Amino acid sequence: MADIKNKKEKEPTVLFVAEEKEPLFSKKNRKLLTDPLNDDNPITVQVLGICSALAITVQLEPSVVMAISVMAVMAASNVVISLLRNLVPNRIRIIVQLVVVAGLVALVNEVLKAYAYDVSKQLSVFVGLIITNCIVMGRLEAFALGNGPWKSFLDGIGNAAGYGFILILIAFFRELLGSGKLFGIEILGHKGVTLAESTGLYALGYENNGLMLLSPAALLVLGVIVWFQRSKNRKLIEK
Template identity: 70%
Template sequence: MAEVQEKVEEKVKEPREPLFSKKNRKLITDPLTDNNPITIQVLGICSALAITAQLKPSIVMAISVVFVLGVGNVVISLMRNIIPSKIRIIVQLVVVAALVIIVDQVLKAFAYELSKQLSVFIGLIITNCIIMGRFEAFALGNGPWKSFLDGIGNAAGYGVILIIVAFFRELLGSGTLFGAKVLGDPIEKTGLYAYGYENNGFMVLAPMALITVGIIIWIQRSRNKELIEDN
């Protein structure tokens, strides 16, 4: 982060804005709440369905997307004046693909079991609409520091929803959290299972991720009426 700050200070010579001005802070906080990429913009749904059956892969996915989107936004933003507009989508794809391959290789080298669990989904970060969306909508028109904040903010907003969904799906679907049997043992019939509780097997299937996301959207919109589109 220190590196990024230095670069910003060199570039922005005009009326200097504090690094964490109100506007800049909004770049991070907005996507976490009222402009969440998943629940408001409904982007990145595919991966939210695929990997949220358990908490651990969701958290790793969230961290990977924070890294890819944060760094990617800065790279695109630094190049925004020299990218030929005719091939800008290709350039964006190359940047995100290169970053994703690096994440994949690092995971394979240092967290092999996790990389096996995430398998194709790491590769699928490339197709995550949030990433291309932020490159195109934000990084191409803003400085690196702002783009960095925007990238982190949006990726975190995505990650928060991922983790919430995964929490409920793992808890209700398998009765575990991070693989620990928090509700007792379903086979030995201990804990909650002694009273006839059963895991809801449907929760581990993809459709329930959509329904969980739907419930989050519902709660969010019922608390903040401004988010409801009129039609």
């Protein structure tokens, strides 16, 4: 008993830590934005949020909308949770996080329904499923609970950008190869009923790749992206 008391007394009492004033876009903060794009990408390195990458990447437009929605949800929820981090008891933090994310997702859903109805119909249930996107909860748990609001904001934007970047990349290949279009515009020419009615590549006998329209194709494209990334970025290779 006495020992413990002695030890406690010996410890210097910290009343006040002089925090260094950090510029808004210091090197550390910029790393929060750029790391998730490559070295710490949520999809290709952490392998999170795969379900939505499979489900909605058949076309570019919904993928872009999805990327923006996730970015809005992540940035806002990261800031909110970061502000609440010292108020929320540890035991109920997951519930609080869920409530915050769910509220934001509902908001995004309403906005989409109001201003982008067609896309919102295409995304259907997957907008609601942002709640269960592992990246959102993962960043809240791993980052927002331990960092200030500005850093959390940057982290949210960075991770959502890393997620969206891969999403759009996959959707680019899937829409181009699967239906010969980009954003719904026929890039490779028009496919008519017969060869004579077709234009562009289709006149030469080109055919759309039906495999790209199936969900497994997203995994294949993702696999190739991971392969390419790891062959370029040597530090990602596990020993």
